[in-house]
Amino acid sequence: MQHESEIREPLILGNKSYHQITEDIVKPIEGKANKYWYILLTVSVICFMWGIGCLAYTIGTGIGVWGSNNGVDWAWDITNFVWWIGIGHAGTLISAVLLLFRQKWRMAINRSAEAMTIFAVMCAAIFVLLHTGRPWLDYWLFPLPNQFGSLWVNFNSPLLWDVFAVSTYFSISLVFWYTGLVPDFAMVRDRAVKPFAKKMYGLLSFGWGGSARHWSRFEEVSLVLAGLSTPLVFSVHSIVSMDFATSVVPGWHTTIFPPYFVAGAVFSGFAMVLTLLLIVRKVYHLESYITVKHVEYMNIVIIVTGSIVGVAYLTELFISWYSGVEYEQYAFLNRATGPYWWAYAAMMTCNVVSPQLFWSKKLRTNLMFTFIMSIVVNIGMWFERFVIIVPTLCRTFIPSTWNMYHPTFIDIGIFTGTIGMFFTFFLLFSRYFPVIAQAELKSILKASGQEHKAKAVSAHAHH
Amino acid sequence: MSTVAIHAIYDDEVPLLETANTLKSQGIKVKDVFSPFPIHGLDAAIGVPRTWIAICAFIYGLTGMLLATLMMWYMMVSDWPTDIGGKPSMAYFMNVPAFIPITFESTVLCAGHGMVITYYLRCWMLPGVKAKNPDPRTTDDKFLMIVETKEENKSKIESLLRNGGASEISFK
Numbered sequence: 197m198q199h200e201s202e203i204r205e206p207l208i209l210g211n212k213s214y215h216q217i218t219e220d221i222v223k224p225i226e227g228k229a230n231k232y233w234y235i236l237l238t239v240s241v242i243c244f245m246w247g248i249g250c251l252a253y254t255i256g257t258g259i260g261v262w263g264s265n266n267g268v269d270w271a272w273d274i275t276n277f278v279w280w281i282g283i284g285h286a287g288t289l290i291s292a293v294l295l296l297f298r299q300k301w302r303m304a305i306n307r308s309a310e311a312m313t314i315f316a317v318m319c320a321a322i323f324v325l326l327h328t329g330r331p332w333l334d335y336w337l338f339p340l341p342n343q344f345g346s347l348w349v350n351f352n353s354p355l356l357w358d359v360f361a362v363s364t365y366f367s368i369s370l371v372f373w374y375t376g377l378v379p380d381f382a383m384v385r386d387r388a389v390k391p392f393a394k395k396m397y398g399l400l401s402f403g404w405g406g407s408a409r410h411w412s413r414f415e416e417v418s419l420v421l422a423g424l425s426t427p428l429v430f431s432v433h434s435i436v437s438m439d440f441a442t443s444v445v446p447g448w449h450t451t452i453f454p455p456y457f458v459a460g461a462v463f464s465g466f467a468m469v470l471t472l473l474l475i476v477r478k479v480y481h482l483e484s485y486i487t488v489k490h491v492e493y494m495n496i497v498i499i500v501t502g503s504i505v506g507v508a509y510l511t512e513l514f515i516s517w518y519s520g521v522e523y524e525q526y527a528f529l530n531r532a533t534g535p536y537w538w539a540y541a542a543m544m545t546c547n548v549v550s551p552q553l554f555w556s557k558k559l560r561t562n563l564m565f566t567f568i569m570s571i572v573v574n575i576g577m578w579f580e581r582f583v584i585i586v587p588t589l590c591r592t593f594i595p596s597t598w599n600m601y602h603p604t605f606i607d608i609g610i611f612t613g614t615i616g617m618f619f620t621f622f623l624l625f626s627r628y629f630p631v632i633a634q635a636e637l638k639s640i641l642k643a644s645g646q647e648h649k650a651k652a653v654s655a656h657a658h659h
Numbered sequence: 660m661s662t663v664a665i666h667a668i669y670d671d672e673v674p675l676l677e678t679a680n681t682l683k684s685q686g687i688k689v690k691d692v693f694s695p696f697p698i699h700g701l702d703a704a705i706g707v708p709r710t711w712i713a714i715c716a717f718i719y720g721l722t723g724m725l726l727a728t729l730m731m732w733y734m735m736v737s738d739w740p741t742d743i744g745g746k747p748s749m750a751y752f753m754n755v756p757a758f759i760p761i762t763f764e765s766t767v768l769c770a771g772h773g774m775v776i777t778y779y780l781r782c783w784m785l786p787g788v789k790a791k792n793p794d795p796r797t798t799d800d801k802f803l804m805i806v807e808t809k810e811e812n813k814s815k816i817e818s819l820l821r822n823g824g825a826s827e828i829s830f831k
Contacts (some may be wrong), residue, residue: 213800214695214799214800215799215800218695218799218800339730339734347739347741348734348735348738348739349734350741350743351731351734351735351754351757351758351761352735352743352744352746352748352754352757353743354760356761357760357761357764360760360761360764360765360768361760361764364764364765364767364768364771367768367771367772368767368768368771368772371771371772371775372771375775375778378784379695379696379798382790382792382798383695383798383799385790385798386790386792386795386796386797386798386799387795387799398790399786399787400786401790402779402784402785402786402788403783403784403785403787403788403789403790403791404784404790404791404792404798405693405790405791405792405797406693406694406695406696406791406792406797406798407691407692407693407791407792408691408692408693408694408698408701408702408705408707409691409707409710409782410782410784410791411694411696411697411698412697412702412707412709412710413710413712413778413781413782414697414778415697416710416712416713417712417774417775417778419713420712420713420716420770420774421771421774421775424716424720424767424770424771425771427763427767428764428767431760431763431764435760438760635695635696636696638695638696638800639696639697
């Protein structure tokens with residue numbers, strides 16, 4: 197059996213047995229939802245519906261209903277796309293990269309983080325599919341023969357790389373998530389009393405039985421998928437950044453973009469995981485599994501990635517000055533002091549200054565502070581994408597094309613709609629799916645459970 | 660001579676693993692074990708061979724890489740070469756840096772999905788398949804070991820299992 201040092205803090209608190217873990221994880225599914233769940237769901241669904249209305253209006257009328265204009269032709273659509281897809285990255289980082297590094301603390305959070313990834317990528321996809329202008333022709337994005345209406349797609353274009361990267365990322369994340377869910381669905385199925393629930397979880401669990409051969413394949417599949425997802429997740433946001441970096445627009449044409457975007461993605465993603473899990477652990481009483489230690493680990497990731505982002509911002513400023521290119525210098529001066537200086541200030545405060553507060557152990561183990569910070573970070577990361585896109589495009593080479601950007605009611609509606617959709621899906625997920633990978637968690641109970649650790653310590657003392 | 664399947668339930672994975680090793684040392688074959696989570700070290704004890712699924716994934720990945728290369732060569736170089744941004748598509752090797760991202764994505768796509776499909780088919784896990792575990796408690800907190808044996812060895816194995824810590828024994 198795996199041994200873990202006694203001085204390492206336990207990952208499962210209290211005196212839990214295997215059966216108790218089952219009971220705790222299955223409780224939200226078998227029990228009745230409380231009124232907070234219904235309130236949150238109602239609010240989310242209303243936002244979602246508003247978004248669908250604005251979406252339908254956009255499709256019916258055209259993207260002229262957005263605030264985007266001839267100068268600022270990418271605005272909230274791409275800001276929101278990059279923001280959502282960045283949020284998704286934390287899920288893969290937790291489930292794949294932490295699996296490769298054998299970080300056991302991932303087991304309590306990987307399931308909901310992966311769910312977050314999938315829903316976030318769905319939200320992101322809405323924006324890219326819509327911003328093409330005629331979404332009913334979106335199949336032109338795929339390499340189809342010429343008689344479908346266009347030439348072959350252009351494989352030199354990073355926008356096409358994005359099509360392949362995002363669709364691969366979404367589908368691989370989906371099967372990774374689902375394959376991990378199957379044993380847990382089987383657990384719910386084997387306990388279900390109501391015939392309908394038994395039937396549904398029976399269908400979802402694909403007949404999983406947990407035989408030794410299947411577990412052996414399951415572990416190999418998880419490991420190989422983690423190995424595949426790790427370079428995949430880095431490639432996705434690198435390619436997203438190349439949408440900008442391969443252009444000749446000053447302020448975008450920089451080689452620092454891929455690592456800086458990936459770090460920013462992980463930064464915002466971990467913040468979103470914290471926002472969701474701090475609610476989930478409270479509402480579903482999962483404090484024994486998603487412990488303060490887990491929160492602290494995630495906050496440490498936030499300090500690291502937030503600092504990388506901060507260094508990237510400063511490097512960008514330095515290089516633009518050092519380049520001696522006046523357009524490049526102006527692009528950054530304009531970001532910091534131009535008409536959108538407030539967006540730049542918000543970005544700097546939320547992303548560079550605020551995560552440094554987590555150096556204090558008191559603050560990074562304070563749940564309320566962490567919750568507020570998680571929202572601050574996501575606001576900051578939204579502004580980062582806004583700053584990259586809008587202030588850059590509103591002041592390009594020809595001053596006669598300079599103009600401001602103002603979002604319309606529809607822009608705001610679609611963005612709110614995706615937030616509504618995200619939370620609707622997440623709330624449904626947390627109510628009907630096992631939110632913690634209980635099978636994995638049981639396998640570390642003896643090594644990382646509080647009770648087992650205490651026993652190991654007292655056994656040492658007696659010797 | 661009739662055979663009998665002995666179903667032994669354990670409450671913990673440690674005695675089960677010890678019993679499996681005892682049975683192995685006596686040359687008795689364990690048919691299968693059903694457990695709520697993977698038990699490390701069990702595969703060697705009950706003779707589960709290392710799965711080939713990672714090698715399958717590698718082959719699917721190579722296929723994906725080849726398909727993407729062929730696709731981009733055909734569309735960009737062979738079928739309809741275009742001069743985009745002053746960068747004409749003369750030969751595949753000249754454009755290859757621009758093709759790397761999609762080659763990589765296609766490799767991952769085919770390796771991942773090919774492997775997962777193989778996994779589900781090899782384990783025969785599909786929507787609508789009947790639950791494979793003989794006892795529903797094995798997805799919760801019980802561990803089931805199945806030994807198939809001839810009628811004459813039944814009592815000997817039964818005592819081995821019981822001494823190993825089995826909490827319930829039944830014959831099927």
